[in-house]
Amino acid sequence: MDNFEKEDWTKALTVAEKITYVSEEEIYAQYKHLLENLFDSIRKEDKIFLLPSKVQDITTGSGKSSQLMTYYIKKIIENLPDEQSNRIIFLSNSRNGQKFKNDLKKNAVLVIFDDYIGSGHQIYNFINKVIFKLHKQYYSELDSTYILSLYISENGESYLNLKLPNWNIISQPRKRAFSRRGSVFGYEKKMKVIREFCHKYGEQFFIWDINKDGVKKKVSLSLGYKNSQELISFCYRTPNNTLPIIWSSANNWHPLFPRFANDIISEAKDYRKESAFLLHKAKLVFKNNYALITGIIKEDDGKLNSYITQNDVLLLCVMRLKKNGANLASICQKLDIRLFDYDELIKDGYNRGLFTIDGNFTDIGTIEYNHINSLKNKYDYDLYWKHNFENPNNVFYIPKKFNGRT
Template sequence: MTTNNRLIDQTKIDLIDTIVKRLKHVVGHLQIRNWLEQFDYSEWDLALKVLNGLEYFDENDLFQLFDTGLKDIHKKINDFERAWEISLKTAPGDSKIKQVEKRNARNLRRKGHNEVQILPLGNNGKSGSHMLYYILHAPFFKKSNFQILDNKEKIIVNNFDNFLHLILVDDFLGSGDSAYKYINNEIYPILDELGVHKVRIYLLCSFFMEGAKKNITKNAYYNTIQIIGTPRIPAFSPTGSPFGYRPSMVKVREFCYKYGKGLYKVTDYDAKSPITTDYPLGYKNTQSLIVFAHTVPNNTLPIFWSIAKGWNPLFPRVIFARLKDKVNLNKESRIWISMANKLGRFSFFKKNTYSDKNIKLICYIRLLKMGTVGTVISQKIGISLFEMEEIIEDGISRKILKNHRTLTNKGQAMYDLVMRKRPRISSGSTVMKDDIVYIPKVFRGRT
């Protein structure tokens, strides 16, 4: 490690400017400077080079990616079913029995295929379940006949003579291990018990590593699985690395490996004797360079997200996982509701003032205005995404919310007025930690 306050030249400052803009200002100059201080000063150019290769994706990006993915799947389903219907046409050599079977199957097909069913990849609380938020609000989903199921036990089959189209959703496929294991151990037994033999599975994600695709294809029970997402290659791939040709790439890889050692270790407790493996370049050496607004995959280089060994990360994963004290959030929401009513200009919360529904709605609005992404809001409030959708619909019906991300003019006026009046009305009460707001003199380059 190096000492603080190293000089930084204009070239580095300009590069940091570019990086801050490309990362959509989620980190600033000071954070990057503090992160740099952990490396040897002579290696700052390498640190900035690898940081410049990082990709950050916010909520808008995910909405677009999942919407595009749903359209792609819809086309694939239609193309497959057209081809299947053509294959059901009788041929001159078909026996009368076979002709009758084909005719019956074709008639059933024309009555409509099974509804396309969407499931999170993994159990509740995993990243797949949070991705349903983006599916629910994807424009294409709203006009499709696709059906979302919140757990695998709700899989239904209306017609065993037609294919069941099952979409499993996750944010990112890194190694592919969790995907094929979930399909083999959780999905296959249910479909087998239901007697479903005609099934096509689509893995819908934002991005997937090429290694994950090979792993899933090799190990998954079903051989017709299709991965719908944008492919990515390892950061230090011999071909196509963002860090240039091999001599340049190897130098960056050795740098990341040196500082990544010990930052991410995984212990396999299923082995006869527990085995701990160090992954300095991400889980199973995935070498990912992806960060999301709601989390950081453990496949991404640990120098960006680990807190092990006192490391100071740019995107700590624990921040995304650490939930606020729900009791404190509820208490503060009660104060907000009381203030809105005292102001006397709004009737949003007059009925059943401190009901569970009102408190959750205020919690949602407060977290939304703090810039919290939808998938994290549900975690902080402690509700499922489907319960959160009910809250959003309630807010829209009361004309507080315009949609899932925007307040109406009246809703915004209420929020602004409470924010302005809050210190005076709540004088004498305990000030919540979140009420202490630091306003920098310069933000995103503006004064």
């Protein structure tokens, strides 16, 4: 709230109230519904080739939404009847079409999937430049093509219908926040007040774009990319079509839902550091052989000593986040890890006896977590000191440094 002048707080709360936050459960439910529509739209003998948009290769990073989308859809397909799931083939990238070029014929359906389509330009460029130009030889004989997305803006849908008339779109349309008819902020007079408020604070946000002539120019984001006027945030990212006052961290702005990797990475470092500190405390205080502390080093005198490994720290991070109810996407984003890394950590926890095979806490895992979590001290948090030093008479002072040493 401190981003805004006090007189605008009511308007800021009105905007926050209208944000559509899409949870992991809603993603599963929505994709399941869209896949049911897809099956109803095609022939029973057709093979379905699913290909994530916006990517040719996925090798690193947790922020790649197509990686998460593939994970969610695969989980849904695992629970489909065999006669449906056996018809589906995943293409991890567009070059995979080479392996199936004999199957990508008239009895096949190509489905490009995404989570959100804003202007439509990005997915159009992917289809036009990658699918039907770079790898045209694999996909040229298809006569049934679909775009499947959790949500699509009205403008994006109109653009794709114009540019790709032979492609079928399966998605849930969304109106712009400041549409003259059907705005979430009510009738036009009331809506304009909120629009002006968002524009006033959003004017400071922009991106650099390069036009066809190679000229670099500023592109305003005051009401979202290409004036999308969106109010949506997914549990793992916020599209730049959403109003920037919600996701941007430029100019010392504090976002509700950070979008950029550097914000996430910075948060990940702090969270790992805090978890490492807790493990170090556990090693000093309890002096027990914890399954969460696995490093062993042989000293010069022949004695074995334990130390904390990077994997130990990450595993405790995962345990803390799971205990706080974080979903898979949130854990990967918070720790800046890939889905593969998460699966490996769960396997590691299983081998240590901390997790069951499906990632739930065992009795040993719960006991160790509770022991280590009990070491969290309110005096360790800066907010405690900030709050209590406003009234020094009420605080039991514990110095953080003595003679210049921590």
